[in-house]
Amino acid sequence: MTQNKEPAFGCFYFVCIIALTVGSIIQFSDEAEFAIDMSRKRLTHVPKDLPSRTEILDLSQNDIADLRMSDISFLSGLKVLRLSHNRIESLDFNVFKFNQDLEYLDVSHNWLQNISCYPVVSFRHLDLSFNPFHALPMCKEFGNLTQLNFLGLSTTKFQQLDLLPIAHLHLNYLLLDLAGYYVKEMEVESLQILNTKTLHLVFHPNSLFSVKVNMSVNTLGCLQLSNIKLNDDNCQLFTKFLLELTRVPSLLNFTLNHMETTWQCLIRFFQFLWPRSVEYLNIYNLTITESIDEGYFTYSKTALKALSIEHITNQVFLFSQTTLYTVFSEMNIMRLTISDTPFIHMLCPRVPSTFRFLNFTQNVFTDSVFQNCSTLIRLETLILKKNGLKNLFKVGLMTKNMLSLETLDVSWNSLDSNMYEGICSWAETIAVLNLSSNVLTDSVFRCLPPRVKVLDLHNNRIxxxxxxxxxxxxxxxxxxxxxxxxxxxxxxxxxxxxxxxxxxxxxxxxxxxxxxxxxxxxxxxxxxxxxxxxxxxxxxxxxxxxxxxxxxxxxxxxxxxxxxxxxxxxxxxxxxxSPLSCNTVLLTVTIGVTMLVLAATVAFLCLYFDLPWYLRMLYQWTQTRRRARNIPLEELQRNLQFHAFVSYSEYDSAWVKNELVPFLEKEDIKICLHERNFVPGKSIVENIINFIEKSHKSIFVLSPHFVQSEWCHYELYFAHHNLFHEGSDNLILILLEPIPQDIIPSKYHKLKALMAKRTYLAWPTEKSKRGLFWANIRAAFNMKLTLVAENDETLKRPQSELAELGLKPLKHEPSSTFHPSFVSGSIHHGRKARQQVAGMAIGSKELTS
The missing domain is CATH 3.80.10.10 (Ribonuclease Inhibitor)
Structure with missing residues (x-):
């Protein structure tokens, strides 16, 4: 973002040159072995273990009392040495005999009172200021420092030719510390300073200005004075001190640091400087004392272009605001900066002003500033950041008559665009507008300069x-x-x-x-x-x-x-x-195509390979194996004599005798056949009950002929009853032929329920599928089962037992075949079952074969 800042003039330019010069010395390398910082370490002497390749050494703010040749002679590549703020009392330049590359030496703020000279030729920056020297520490050898840019000195008195050894040098910056300068009554000293671009004089911070020295400088571009304390009595002494210095036509920049003065003395200082050649006046840390009274000020023709005052402390509480503001508002200069002050307002010039740049940063200005002001017609830049502005519409109205305004900075205020007053007016020439760090909302976009090119709205509430x-x-x-x-x-x-x-x-x-x-x-x-x-x-x-x-x-x-x-x-x-996961249409088409392909594949497999049949049979085999493993072996074999009991219609006997029985016997599965196992003389019902109880499982061969046989239905009923009481899974249903639902008699609801709920094995007509069919049959049996031997006596049941139940002896239907199934029931359960079957037989017509 483009920002308009007040340019740095004069003294700042030369200071920058010095900084760049020093920077070029410092920035040799970022490696730790070249730059050593040992400041603030409470050292009393220079460490002996410094790397020999050290180029930058900072020993400032320690307690070092002396500097010897042996301390630094091994640092042949040393370029920068900082020793400020120590306790060094004397300095012999001979200690730098082996440091031929040393360019930057700072021994300011020590206890130096004398120095010993030695030919040195490499210094660019030499600072001996803020030391208790009685006279200027000057060596004739300093005249050989042809590359010297910065020289800092301290003294308590002057002699006119003190600086003669360096008169031929062209310095960029000369610093003279006069904090300890001793003034003799009625005596005026002289000092000839020949060539320097910047002269910086530092006076005592707590004493009234009392220096009486005539200083003459040939080529002076920037003058800086620090610690100026004035009152109405010594104000004339200060202007007299400046008289000789300000006669230099090349002096364009004048800077005052830490100035304490009365209002009347400040006006007199402005009046003194107004006809001089100074173009840029900067005052930092200004304190106004005593009173602020109206004074007479003549705004004559002046070379002054810019006045900058930063950080004003006003110790006067009762005064006329008009008196204060009028002095500044009527100045016939181009640039005015008054920042970090308690000023609450600024007056509009009474006549068309020459101001082109106004900077009132960090004051206490309100929305009333410059309202209805039509004399700032030449103003190009206005900076009002960090003030008390609140109404954006009033700010716009303020600029309406600023016909040349291009840059406006009202950042860091409390501007609110919701305080609508029905008027949105701006200077049409505004090209750069800074509205950052306010409380502006979306509505700000409805009231902006129409021709703005650069708009800063950061840090708001948009x-x-x-x-x-x-x-x-x-x-x-x-x-x-x-x-x-x-x-x-x-x-x-x-x-x-x-x-x-x-x-x-x-x-x-x-x-x-x-x-x-x-x-x-x-x-x-x-x-x-x-x-x-x-x-x-x-x-x-x-x-x-x-x-x-x-x-x-x-x-x-x-x-x-x-x-x-x-x-x-x-x-x-x-x-x-992936494009697939982000494109809904593509994803839908892909899923659709995939589903179609999958459906077609499944359909093909179902039609060509009869896949559902294989899957169903595989599922049945798995479930059968799981159930067989879950039944405890000892529970199964308490009184079992057979692995399986088979029930089928006589019309299906050929398949049973030619397919089923051979396979089961080949697998060592012991089956119960009525031809060889039923006890002659016993009733059919009693034989059925006894042998189903003594069998592990019951196999039923289902076909249209099966459902027409009432005896087959009774056998199925009792086997299901035994499953219900014993909690076992003892039924195996084999579908030999499809059975239409409409041919099953309605009274055989048990058969319908079993066929609807239980899984059955369908006999495949294709020979290729029969291997899986037999595997499912084999998986239904637990071959580890131990069967008890057949005992004919246990199978004998007296006919009187049936007679007690009211049953007539029944003959076995020859069209029905039986095979024992595994049942883990007790005699008690068997009797209950016999009673239920008997009851069922009594309630129906008598069955005969």
């Missing part, structure tokens, strides 16, 4: 840039950093925008259209924002990659993800998201 704002077609630079903006502004209203600063805002997903609407952007700073690294940010990062890296300020270090937490701190340049 949340968005409204769409219905006035068009700023000439705006080139916009700074809205440190606000609460959530997106980059478009260039619809800023058609000439080339520089945008929007860092430290709340921009989370900036629009990628910014670079399309702002074609003239040459620099954008949008770092340090809480970027949300989601799909919305992908296009913006892509656009940044397409523009030059010089355009995006702070890239990539200041651009990091803030959300989501998994990406927090990740640089945006390392943030990547």
């Amino acid at each position: 949340k968005s840039i409204p769409k219905g704002i006035m068009k700023l077609e000439t705006l080139q630079e916009l700074n809205v950093a440190s606000n609460s903006l959530t997106d980059l502004p478009g260039c619809g209203a800023f058609s000439s925008l080339s520089v945008l600063v929007i860092d430290h805002n709340s921009v989370s997903h900036p629009s990628a259209d910014f670079f399309q609407t702002c074609q003239k952007i040459s620099s954008i700073a949008a770092g340090n924002n809480p970027f949300r690294c989601t799909c919305e940010l992908r296009e913006f990062v892509k656009k940044i990659g397409q523009v030059s890296r010089e355009v995006v300020e702070g890239w990539p270090d200041s651009y990091k993800c803030d959300y989501p937490d998994s990406s927090k701190g990740t640089p945006l340049q390392d943030f990547h998201m």
